[in-house]
Amino acid sequence: MKSNIFLILFLYLVGHTYLKAQTESGKLMSFNEYLNQVKNKNLGFAAQKYNVSMAEASVLTAGIFPDPEIEIETSNNGVGKDMGYTTGGVISWTLEMGGKRKARIETAKNEAEYSKLQLQDYLRNLLADATIGYIEALKSNVLLEVQKESYQSMLRLAKSDSIRYKLGDISRVTSQQSKLEASSLLNEVYHMEGILQQSVTALSDFIGSDTTGKEIIGTLNVFNRNFSLDDLIIHAVNKRPDLLSSRQNINIASSRIRLEKANRITDLGISAGADHNTAAINEIAPSPAVNAVKVGISVPLKLSNRRNADLKIAEMAYSQAKTEYSQVENNIRMEVTQAFQQYASVQKQLQQFDNGMLKEAEEILKGVSYSYQRGESSILEVLNARRTYNQLKQNYFELLAENAKALIELERKAGIWDIDF
Numbered sequence: 001m002k003s004n005i006f007l008i009l010f011l012y013l014v015g016h017t018y019l020k021a022q023t024e025s026g027k028l029m030s031f032n033e034y035l036n037q038v039k040n041k042n043l044g045f046a047a048q049k050y051n052v053s054m055a056e057a058s059v060l061t062a063g064i065f066p067d068p069e070i071e072i073e074t075s076n077n078g079v080g081k082d083m084g085y086t087t088g089g090v091i092s093w094t095l096e097m098g099g100k101r102k103a104r105i106e107t108a109k110n111e112a113e114y115s116k117l118q119l120q121d122y123l124r125n126l127l128a129d130a131t132i133g134y135i136e137a138l139k140s141n142v143l144l145e146v147q148k149e150s151y152q153s154m155l156r157l158a159k160s161d162s163i164r165y166k167l168g169d170i171s172r173v174t175s176q177q178s179k180l181e182a183s184s185l186l187n188e189v190y191h192m193e194g195i196l197q198q199s200v201t202a203l204s205d206f207i208g209s210d211t212t213g214k215e216i217i218g219t220l221n222v223f224n225r226n227f228s229l230d231d232l233i234i235h236a237v238n239k240r241p242d243l244l245s246s247r248q249n250i251n252i253a254s255s256r257i258r259l260e261k262a263n264r265i266t267d268l269g270i271s272a273g274a275d276h277n278t279a280a281i282n283e284i285a286p287s288p289a290v291n292a293v294k295v296g297i298s299v300p301l302k303l304s305n306r307r308n309a310d311l312k313i314a315e316m317a318y319s320q321a322k323t324e325y326s327q328v329e330n331n332i333r334m335e336v337t338q339a340f341q342q343y344a345s346v347q348k349q350l351q352q353f354d355n356g357m358l359k360e361a362e363e364i365l366k367g368v369s370y371s372y373q374r375g376e377s378s379i380l381e382v383l384n385a386r387r388t389y390n391q392l393k394q395n396y397f398e399l400l401a402e403n404a405k406a407l408i409e410l411e412r413k414a415g416i417w418d419i420d421f
Contacts, residue, residue, distance in 0.1 A: 037207040055112035062108035068093040084280040090273030098265025107255040117245035128412040130206040137199040139401035144192040151185040158182040220400035223407045232414040240415035246325045253318035260311040269298030339410040361389040
């Protein structure tokens, strides 16, 4: 008893040390590590962040007052007449009326908030797509192990049949058939190795660095949740970033209407200046040097207000944004419902395996193999039983992967995220 305990402890320590060494060397990659790299290193996400920064900078730009203008001029009051010279300068500034600056700032702030929501929506889809890619790689890894196990089992049977053929217990054809089956399964192993390498390399696109040669870790049988469809729809309508951004687009359209209305208000031009006239030495009309101060107000004639196309366009854009919001909301309700139905369907299929279908196929295989060893069944019966068992086992793990992806899609559509394994 003590020796068994020591053996278990020894195996645990060896395994733990191996995993630690593999992790430290960077060969192993857990899901949490992978997802952190997706958030921090994904190039597409990094590029999308610039949209937020640019939108926030636009808020500062929107608050800038019109720049003043300085005008300096000089003139000869009478060429060859000795009437002197006039030199002057004017500073002018446009006084915006109707709350134009406030309307610009409001519009820019709404657009900045829209960019933030768009970034959240990009991250929502990025995390879901990246996780599905990880699930695909994990599924390929599991299916490779299934193929390896099947090949090793068939290889042992082929070696046993070779011995039995030499002893005269079975025919040469039977021995060759089991050997041929083992070779065929080895090809399947090579095929699955290629698929695994490709699926792991595909993860490079999500983390912005090469993942070739990485070994991913995780399990596929932890993706089981209980949901209420009504609760999911309510959560999606209240939390999904794409719907929130569509709602924010209505605010943008509304603020643009106010901006267009403000732009129709006439601005005032204010100016102040001074002139200096030199002395005129003309004998007919001599005059001393004088200084003059002047102020002025200019009022543009807003003849363009008779054509209010920009305002009408802004109003139509507002109506369009409201219609698009309703469309997005309807699509979300449909998407959540369909994703929920898909997840429920896969859960029912998994229940068949939980009811013992895979275990029953394994028992049949063991029974047929035992009968074959005793000469009571043929090699074809063994191969058929083994193929059935292998196919069911592959279907089981593929279904586990489909269940995981169905859950990911359901959470993507519902606007929630609690995937961790």
